[in-house]
Every structure is written in C-alpha cells, then in structure tokens.
Amino acid sequence: MLAKCFRCVNCAARSLCVLAVFLASHTLFAEGPSSTPSIFAPASTPASSIYELSLFVLAITGGIFVTVAGLIAYVIFRFRQRGQDDVSEPAQIYGSTQVELAWTVIPVLIVVVLFLTTARMIFAIQDAPKPKSALDVTVVGHQFWWEFNYPKLGIRAVNELHVPLSSPQDPKPTFLTLLSADVMHSFWVPQLSGKIDLIPNHVNNLWIDPQHPGLYVGQCGQFCGVQHAKMLLRVYVDTPEQFAAWVKNQQQQAVSDDRVAEGRHVFETQACMNCHTVTGTAATGRFGPDLTHLMSRDTLASGATTNTPENLREWTRNPDTYKPGSLMPAMQLSDQQLDQVTAYLATLR
C-alpha cells in the first residue's frame, strides 16, 4: 500500500531536513561569541568539554537510532500483509532466550561506557581545583536582575558581567559563587558553560575560562516569576587592557556633577534611594540595582532595552513599557522631573 511507502519516505525526508537545518545554520558552529548562544559553539573549557562529550553521546545514540529505526523500517516493509484476502496466520514465535539475552547485555555494556565517560567529566568540571590567578565573583540573583560583586576588587556591578580573557598559557579563570536574594534563578551563558541554579540559603559554584574576547549572551534558566523571560545576561570577556580599564572605572565613586543637582534632588526625594545605591550619596538602597555606573552599561533592566537617554527616560516613567510586571514601580513623575532625573542619571558613568 502506498501509505506505508510514504511513511518511510516521509521519515527519511524529515530526518534529512532536520539535519540540513542543523548543519546549514552557520550560527551553530561559530568561533567566538555570537548573538545566538549555541551550546555547540563553546568558548570556554567547561563548555568545550561538554561539547566534546555531547558529540560522543550523539555518536552512540545516533548509532542506536539508525540501527533500531532501520530494523523497524525493514520490518514494516518486509512483513506487511500482502493481499487483502490472506487470512493465514504466520508462525507464532513466543520468545528466544539467546536473542533476549543478547539485547539485554549489549545495552548494559553501552550504559557502562556512557556512565564512566560521564562520571569522569562530572568530576573534571565540578571538582576542578581553583588556581591562584582565578578571579572571584559573587553572583546574587534577584527578581529580575543580576548583581555581580567582586569582593577582592571592591566592585558591585549589575547585569553585565566583565571577566578577563583566559588562555592556556596565561590562565585567568573566573570562579563564580552563586546565591539568591529571593527565589530560584539559574545562570546560563551557553557558550561559556552549563548552567547552575541560584538558590536562597544554598551556595553554588561555577567556573569559566573564556578563550575568545567579546560579548556572550545568556539568560536566567529557572522560571522565577513574571519577568523571568527578560532576566538576560551579558558577559563581556575583556582583554587585559579592557578589563583593567573597566575595573578602574567601576572602582570610582559616583560622578558628582553640579549641573544636574536638580535631578539628583528628584532622585533623592522621590523614593528612588530607597531601592537604589549611588556611592558617595545618601542613596544606599539595596533592593534594586546599584546605579553608580549606570551609563557604563549597554542595556537597561537586565537587557530589556538598550541604554539610550530616550529609553532611560521611558523606563523611569513607566517600567511596564519594557518589562511589564517588573518590581520597579512607576513613580508618577512629572515631565519636568523626568527630564531632570534622566539628566542626572545620564551623568553616572
């Protein structure tokens, strides 16, 4: 019957299509950072190790699939009923101990191989020793933004993580300690490593050693509430010069510019300082992100929009424009207040 013919052709065609899309998609195997965070484009040791392991596993499972699906396809064709009137029954076979034993033993062996390979990789990644040159960063997850503290450098960064470039000759891995201030989150930058959860009252660890400079993207990987989708991650892998410059800037106190004194006044009297910190001022709120170096960032609201004066003004006027349900309330500022406070914030480089 034509129907069965179609089944196999369909199946094969579909598999080929999938394969084609997979391979043709140039973003899958890019070198260095990409706006498409593919797990098959690793730029750091944990991600590369996982990538190599995945190829091994794919080979084995692919082999199993081809074999068994091939058998199924063969069976469908070879043993289909020919002729509608053929009502004789085929030979009834109830089982075969040898065959059944064989197809039990072989999977057991495959499992042993897979397990040993996997276990080895788990220990290699999770229990990797921390070299002296490692950079320590503490990540604290919030609804719906990221806090990055560099305890030894005295820096509190927000949403955009800067890490130094690492190389086999000059290893400078970054060791992250992950906590949460509220609910469960997950730190996932696919090109750099697998993800790890941020859990209140539970400390987790992750390490990365990015080998190519540039911007790597990711986002929160554990549903954490209404704006989970916009809790985006940007990891900037900096050359030594770039990193030193960034650190130096972040270590400065907030810029104090008298020309925007009115805006600063609005900021301090309109309850902004209850949630936000600007170092060197009376604003010491910890619930929301630290704004001391707001203008050193490329995006606002953990990637919800780009950091331009217009977007900043609109974000301040009504956060729900970019991130409906985010925990920053609209403060009902007048147009004049908005202009002033935006001008003030624009000086916080």
Add this chain to the structure above:
Amino acid sequence: MADSTYPMPGSLAEAPRQRWSQAAILEWLHSWVTTVDHKKLGILYMLYSIFFLLVGGVEAILIRIQLMQPNLHFISPQVFNRLFTMHGTTMVFLVGMTYIFGFANYLIPLMIGARDMAFPRLNALSFWLTFFGGLLLYYSFIGGGGLYGQGNAPDVGWWAYAPLTSRAFTPGHSTDYWALSLIVTGFGTIGASVNVVATALCMRCKGMTLMRLPLFVWLNVVTSALALITITPLTAAQIMLLIDRYLGGHFFDTQAGGSAVVWAHFFWIFGHPEVYVLVLPAFAIANEVIPVFSRKAIFGYPAMAAASVAIAFVSLGVWAHHMFTIGMTSVGNAFFVLSTMLVGIPTGIKIFNWVATMWGGKIRFATPMLFCTGFLVQFLLAGLTGIMLSVAPWDWQLHNSYFVIAHFHYVLVGGIVFCIFAGIYYWYPKVTGRLLNETLGKWHFWLFVIGFHITFDLMHIPGLLGMPRSIYTYEANRGWGTLNMIISIGGLIQAVAVLVFAVNLVWSYFKGKEAGNDPWDAWTLEWAAASPPPAYNFATDPVVTSRRPLWDLKHPEDPDWKYE
C-alpha cells in the same frame, strides 16, 4: 443489539427502544451520574480525558501563537505564565491520569473475565473526586479577585518550585488552587489504583494465573502499584506548602532555615515515577495492538512483564536527574546519571520485543497499527534524547531549555498520545458497537504525525541554541524566530488532526460500520463479549488455559497452551 454471549434460559430479551421524552433523558443522565458500572465509568474517564486534551491543546496553541515571533504582544506575561502552568498541570493530571483509568476500568474486568471491578462504588467515588478536582483547578480562572482582578489560575509552573510559591512571592490564591485541586484528584487516583490492583489480583476467572494475564492488565497493575507509591509524596509536599502558606510553617522558608531544594526533591520523587505512571499504560495498549495487527503472539511475554516491574522499581531512584543543576555533589550527580541510564535498559528491551513481535508477522496497517508504529519510532527517539539528558554535564546545558520540552513532548505526545489514539481506534468498536471511520482515521494519523514531527523534531534545535523554557518572549537577534514560527505551524496542523479525530468520534457513533464482537480477529477475552458488552459482561464465567483464549478457540489444532 441482541446479547450474543452464551444464551441462558430466562435471559433478558432485548429491551424495547426508548422514546426520547424528557423523563427518559433525565433518567439517562441520572444513570450516568450514579453509575458504578466499570464500563460507564471507563467511558466517563475517557470523555473527561479527551475534553481536557482539547482544553490543554487550546492552551498550547495560544502559547505557540505568542511565541511565533520575538516580542509579540498577543498575550501578556502574566497570562502566558498561567497558560503554560495550566497546560502542564492539565495534561499531566487531567488527561494523563484519567486516560489510564479510562482504559483500565473499561477493559480489565472484561480481560480477566470478571463482572466488574473489585470495588464498584470506590470506582465511582474515585472518578468524581478526579472530576471535581479538575473543576476546582479550572475554577481558578474565574474565582477570586486576586491582585489584578483577573482570576487566580496557577502561574508558577506545573512544578511549582519554592520559594516562588510562598505568599511573599506569589500573592493571591493561584498556588492554593494548584495544591488543593491536585490533592483532591490525588485521592481519586489512589482509590482507582487500589481498585485496579485488587481487581487484577483477586477477581480473575478460572485458569487465569498471573502469567496468563494479558500484558495490558500486567502493565496497568504495575502502573497502579507505582501510582500508590508516587502520588502521596506530591500530596505530602503540597500539604507542607499549604502549611507554609497558611499556618506559618517553614518547610520551604529559606529565611528560617528551610530549604527550597527539599521542595524540588519531594516534587521530583513524585514527578519522575509519575511519568512512568503515564507511559506504562501506553505500553499496555501497544502490547495489545501490536501483536493483533502483526498476527503474532507478543515476543517474550515473561521478559515484558519482568521489564515493566523493573522499570517501576528503578524509576523510584532516578528523580534527581531533574535537578542536575541544583548543585548536588559530583557523587550525587554521578549516582543519578547511572540510575537514569539503567532505567533505559528495560525500556529499550521493550522496544526490541515489539519489533521482534512484528518480525515474521503479517502486519495489517489499520489505523490502530499506524499509530502504534509511529509510537515505536517516536518512543525510540524520545528514549535516546532521554539518554542524552541523563549525561549530567550535557544536561547542565540542556536543562530547562527547549530541548527538554522537545524530549518530554516526544514521550508524552509521540509516545502516549499516539498510543491513546491507537487504543481508541482499537477498542471503540467494543465500546460502541461501531468501527471508527478508516478514511478519517488515516487523515487523522497523517496530519497528526506530520504536524507532530514539524513541531517536535525542530523544537530540539532552539534548545541547542540556548533558548530556555517558560519564557513569554525572546530577543529578536538570538536566531530563534524562524524555528519558533515553523514549530507553531506544526502545532496548528496537529490541532486540525485532532479536530478530524473529534469529528470521527461523533460521526462514527451514529454512522460507523457495525463491528460485531471481534472486528480485529483478536485473542483476549474482551472480544468474546458482545459489542457493547451487556451490563454483566459474560453470561457464564469464562475458563482459560492460555494467554490467548480466543486464539485457542480459533485454532484448536494449535493452541497456545502447548507452547507456554
């Protein structure tokens, strides 16, 4: 239709046809609401299951429309979060847990030659508990004002992780609806499971030893036994959650030393065996359909029975593979890698047994067999992506991504829903006396399988490209847009296929070809009863001497008992 089981002296002649007066309609409704007959309850469970399949499907379509392109505003994030939570909860509890008992209740007494289930009134109670639990869950859409006046449907994910579910982070009653409705349906599940086990162990007809039980019954017994062990951990966790929310408890209150990780452990201790509770009855259906349409006995009956028991046991020890990213020790992670891979072995063996059953047969590709063949290939692939996910380091990338969603939909839709369709096409003639239309059946199959593969084959790719789950939208420059568009279109094709199925169900009820007792030339006891069977199933208690009593009758020169 005349009763065509063994005619007894003084047995009932056919009742005169009812005229549809209002009194008759009320009486008809009343008989359904108060029934304790396993066949009627089985049908009620199936109607409930199919209804919520459609509802959950609509929720899925809405989700897919929102995700077709980046930054769409078709639905708000709040509504989106409610939709995916309700979609998951509905499909698992109101579709998955009900189809199990729909098939089991209808077929087990017939297959073992019994008059009814062991506890008919408990049977009815269990159904109505499940029914009202589902109603309570859906009432959440309209009940209460909540904070936004938009109702309180659960919006915390079907896994409801702590501490997101505490009053501090989820004000309003969404979580309470989730917990309470599932506690209620949980009681229904326990009652139904008790009934299945007791019936199969205590009410078999003469000659039907445990090793002569149809594999359908075996698998449902194993399912029910597993359900007994696995549902109450969820109930326990939900009671703890309610204590935290209303009595000031601190189980999951991290400020007071409680642990969010413990919720995850308890939930997945329930959640993983639960998926085996969902899938084993699908295997049960395949175990009946594949042999009959291959015209051969199932290959390796003892191994199949043993494998099911093995799966049930091992599945109790794999739960933390849902938690590889939570930060367990490397030894803990490694243990769960091993146990998860091990559970793949008896599962894989089953696939081989099915293929061996088809080998050397004379396969007839009627609609039930089409669906079972699809199931075989798809379940194979689903199992293999499961192995991929069991490799913990790879799971550190894939966890909570669209790869996982593709994997489990491959099992749930590609495996279970395909088997449900196969089972319905196979047993519909027994239940109604009429065959489902073959042409519509083939349209249903081809549309559904094409739509299924478009959606769920491609869905693996965004996961590999870094797209997480539970997001109401995504950035335009991530390269996920085109794939999501095609995935959504596949969903719409599946929706059309299911509509064709719904039409078939209704049309065939009135106009389908009359089936007779045994339209498929099958071998288990239910095909000896009339279609539909009389209330008492069998006029005299059957006596069996092999696993395929009707094969023995049809082939007296070569009965099964010679080979078993």
Add this chain to the structure above:
Amino acid sequence: MSEGVEAMSTIALVQEPEHAFTQPSKGRVAMFCVIIAESAIFTIFVVAYIYNIGKSLYGPTPRQVLEIPIFNSICLLSSSLTIWLSEHAIERGKVKSFGLWWGLTFVLGAIFLAGTGVEWHKLIYEDGLTISTNLFGTTFYSLVGLHASHVVIGLIALLTVLLFTVTGHVRQEHAERIQILALYWHFVDAVWIIVFTVVYILGR
C-alpha cells in the same frame, strides 16, 4: 464469532485439569494498597523531619521541650495487642470477648490521643512552640499531627464497629473484615514506632 463462546466451556473440558488456584481476598489486597500509599506519605514527612533536625535558627529545641511520651506509647502499642486478641476472639465466634477487647483497644487509642493533646497543650501554652515558631515546630506538629489524624480515623472506624457490636450486628462471619480493619490499626501503631524513634530519640 459467537459460536466461540459456547465452545469456550467445551474447550476447557478437553484440557488437563487445572489446579484450583486461589486468589487473595480483595479487602486484604485493598488494605495493603492503602497502607503502601500511606507509608509513602509518612516517609516524606519523616524525611522532612530528619532533614531538618538541628536546622532551626532560633526558638525552642527538642531537647528543651520534648518529654518522652512513654505512657502514651505503651497505651498505643498495647492496643495492638488488644486488637489482636479481639481478632482471635471473633475468629472463634466469641463475640462478647471480641467486643471487650475491641472496646479496650478503642479506649487505649483514645488515651493516646488525649495524651497527645495534653502534650501539645503544654508545648503551645507553656513552651511557646507552635507550627510557625521554627523549623522544629513545623516539622514536629506536621509529622505527629499526620499520625494523630490517622489515629482519629482509626478510632472512628473502631467506634463504628463497636457500636455495631453492641447492637448485636457483628457475627463470626465478619471476622475477615475485622482483620482487615485491624491491619490498618497495626499500621498506625507501626508508624508510631517510627515517629517515636525519629522525634523523641533521634531528634533530641
């Protein structure tokens, strides 16, 4: 295919005679299933209790406020003995004897429950330990409370049977049903052994 069914009874006669096979009583199987499900829920609460031992950040500790309920436990565990004696009696048709032992079981169970109530009263009003005080309070009241609720269900069942006995409705042929109910009561007692060990011995 209708002739097949008529042939079914004749086919059976042609086979070698089957050994009569026995199937267990459905009531007993059902009770075992219920016990399995209940064991699972208790396991989770016990695990939660054990996991949280020593994790309270503040508030009264077990050592400070818990007194080992020896008398209560003796009462409850002896009630297993008395219920066994009552089963023994009804199997032999001694309804009166059954009624006495059964009544005693009920009384012992009720004493246990009252004792738990007294203990909780002291904990709440004198020691200030409630379910919301700290992790210990939460896990203690939920685990012991879950057990106590099962004792309540058991007592209601026992009372019902007691009333039927007193009004003369219980006879020897009900022995099996009595045994099934007694199975539940034995389970409740067994759970108490575990809860007692975990809460009053391990946890202190």
